[in-house]
Amino acid sequence: MVSAANHQPLDLTHLHPDVHAVAGLPAAERITRIRADRWIGYPKAMEAVDKLETLLAWPRKQRMPNLLLVGPTNNGKSMIIEQFRRRHLPVMEADREHIPVVSIQMPSEPSSLRFYTAILAALGAPVGPRRRLVDLEQLVLRLLCEVGAKILVIDELHNILAGRGDKRRECLNLLRFLGNELRIPVVGVGTREAYLAVRSDDQLENRFEPYILPLWEAGEQTRSLLASFAASFPLRRRSVIDTEDMMTYLLARSEGTIGELAHLLTSAAVVAVDSGVEAINQKTLAITDYVGPTQRRRLFERELL
Missing domain, CATH: 3.40.50.300 (P-loop containing nucleotide triphosphate hydrolases)
Known part of the structure; x- marks a missing residue:
């Protein structure tokens, strides 16, 4: 696949083969695919x-x-x-x-x-x-x-x-x-x-x-899950999110449920496309608008006061 910007071949070996064609689509179409439900067979x-x-x-x-x-x-x-x-x-x-x-x-x-x-x-x-x-x-x-x-x-x-x-x-x-x-x-x-x-x-x-189905904890199964998520998003650069530090950070921020983790990673993937970074990393995770469950409750309770 060739990059439209510089006509250089895109290296998409970090993605699942089914996602290769999607990675070549325009940004708006890729964001729609990113936001769609996905099945991760852990x-x-x-x-x-x-x-x-x-x-x-x-x-x-x-x-x-x-x-x-x-x-x-x-x-x-x-x-x-x-x-x-x-x-x-x-x-x-x-x-x-x-x-x-x-x-x-x-x-x-x-x-x-x-x-x-x-x-x-x-x-x-x-x-x-x-x-x-x-x-x-x-x-x-x-x-x-x-x-x-x-x-x-x-x-x-x-x-x-x-x-x-x-x-x-x-x-x-x-x-x-x-x-x-x-x-x-x-x-x-x-x-x-x-x-x-x-x-x-x-x-x-x-x-x-x-x-x-217990809460997710740091370990090989969670590392494998993160790698599967990274391979499923049509981003043009590799997202290295299955490291020990990243795993600890993502679990803490999502509070250990796969739904919240998917929400956080989806938000970061959208930011990655919009910003041109094309990968989930510390930068895209820092600027995503995702708010975790506990913080959401605190913000809601503050609004009620």
Whole structure:
């Protein structure tokens, strides 16, 4: 590839081969690509996806295995679920849509009615006015069978704790009922509070295997993650961010979650293109407008005073 500025070949060996063509695009187009979501298949994420694949292929039996994907906010849980879902998108089969992976969010004010309505929305089914709960329940069960659902994913499962005591118990009973009735795996996704919600029910706790996504710490896995990020941004110079010093600095500034780390590096990559530096380094990291979670909270609280 040739640089438009001086007609000299660009050395793009620091980039992943799939990014080479993007690196030759104009700045505005590269910034758009930089800001897009990207999947970094680090070992813990790939292991989680493999567990989901195993559940998807599990033969139906009376008591199906379930999974609880737990981790801090903004630590890659939803991205793992989205990557898994994209592997198993709905397809038309014999004039009927087949939806192997049904993914919803636990409503912010949980109840059986809201929960069933969320499933119907995920299936693209209209909800008639003033439907009785028992009718919604039967409709959901029938449609999940008709579309051939093989796994039900419930993100933001910790929202169960936002409900009153009776609503909380109602939702926990609902999870157990669906697993028994449909005989498909249920995957819960959420923060530590999701685990606490499941643990409050002895039967559910025994059915859900917890899989933890901890905060990132300095080490070879984080070094490899940083190298993968550097190779994925269409920058024309090498970003040396997988050193010990850089790793310590980036983890401290992002507070150890992959979502914040991606936000910080994305901001620095945009600055690298805009400034012509073309690499993530101390200079571009220093002038990026990224603000970490703790500082954001402090600024917000200061504004409230």
